[in-house]
Amino acid sequence: MTQEINFEGWDELVLPFQLDASNVRGRAARLDSLLNEILAQHDYPQQVSALVAEAVMLTALIGQAIKQQWKLSLQIRGDGPIRIIATDYYGPSEDGQPAKIRAYASYDKDRLDASPETGFANIGKGMFAVLMDQGAHMQPYQGITSLDGESLSACAETYFQQSEQLPTKFKIITGLSAQPGQQDTWRAGGVMIQHLPKASPHKSGAPISFDTEEEQSPETLAEDWNRVGILLESVEELELIGPNVTPPQLLHRLFHEETPRVYDPQVVKFGCTCGEDKVRQSMSIYSQKDISKMLAPNGMVTADCQFCGAHYELEPKTLGFEGVEN
Numbered sequence: 001m002t003q004e005i006n007f008e009g010w011d012e013l014v015l016p017f018q019l020d021a022s023n024v025r026g027r028a029a030r031l032d033s034l035l036n037e038i039l040a041q042h043d044y045p046q047q048v049s050a051l052v053a054e055a056v057m058l059t060a061l062i063g064q065a066i067k068q069q070w071k072l073s074l075q076i077r078g079d080g081p082i083r084i085i086a087t088d089y090y091g092p093s094e095d096g097q098p099a100k101i102r103a104y105a106s107y108d109k110d111r112l113d114a115s116p117e118t119g120f121a122n123i124g125k126g127m128f129a130v131l132m133d134q135g136a137h138m139q140p141y142q143g144i145t146s147l148d149g150e151s152l153s154a155c156a157e158t159y160f161q162q163s164e165q166l167p168t169k170f171k172i173i174t175g176l177s178a179q180p181g182q183q184d185t186w187r188a189g190g191v192m193i194q195h196l197p198k199a200s201p202h203k204s205g206a207p208i209s210f211d212t213e214e215e216q217s218p219e220t221l222a223e224d225w226n227r228v229g230i231l232l233e234s235v236e237e238l239e240l241i242g243p244n245v246t247p248p249q250l251l252h253r254l255f256h257e258e259t260p261r262v263y264d265p266q267v268v269k270f271g272c273t274c275g276e277d278k279v280r281q282s283m284s285i286y287s288q289k290d291i292s293k294m295l296a297p298n299g300m301v302t303a304d305c306q307f308c309g310a311h312y313e314l315e316p317k318t319l320g321f322e323g324v325e326n
Helices: 032-039 046-063 109-114 119-123 152-163 218-233 237-241 247-258 276-283 288-294
Strands: 013-019 024-030 071-078 082-090 099-107 126-133 141-146 168-177 185-195 260-262 266-270 301-304 311-314
Touching (some): 024 218, 032 046, 032 185, 032 266, 046 119, 046 185, 126 152, 152 168, 168 218, 168 237, 185 237, 218 247, 247 260, 276 301, 288 301
Antiparallel strands (some): 013 024, 013 260, 013 266, 071 082, 071 126, 082 099, 126 141, 301 311
């Protein structure tokens, strides 16, 4: 039985769900406000913003499964005009608190303007990396796959297939919404599904049950996964980013015959963890000579956060700088 959830103001939510009839779990999300706040920190060309938007949605859908106080990051690096796209997802500090996401991109404007390619092709050849920090005394995890396919979503699917042996599909739509007399705003909606190899409990503890062994056969599992994938592909753009369809309504429209079960949604907000203490810590690796080259005309050492644009000015002496002899 599907839970009743009040989705008044359902923007910035990731909704976990399970399809009991087909042994599939997934998440649906809508991140309009979050995305606009992230992109407002920068002045990217539209095609760069679109790729950042897709990366942010992937990060939210993947990151929802991590535990409190963990950090999940995506790093996309290529040899094309769009060199780097980086995102961070910070798990909630405690139950009931929002998760936080930040993102930025680095690109070569001259190469991008001169490129005959558009969108994903402008990242070029490189890597798609998933990194996870589980906190103190735990070894960080890193999984890498190449930038193959035609989208960041396709790269993420390849990562899960190769690194996790877990069939995964994404359907993500992003776009600019233009209304007369108003500033253009970004919209983003997405659904992620994963095929569980056998009966297994959702993290809430609700089990998936099978009536016969035949239902767990590889052939039946493959048929289930193929069917759910076809249903996901049938989603329309306006169902993902339009103003009238909530995530529970979307799941019912797509998967009502798969017995969808929804769980408590996770709120996600824009958030950056930069601060003066972290800037000082990052500066500690530099030599006296290096710091001397960082001095601004006013004699201060300056630093800007790539994610949120925060500007820091530090007194050199507080960084241990004592001057460099000529």
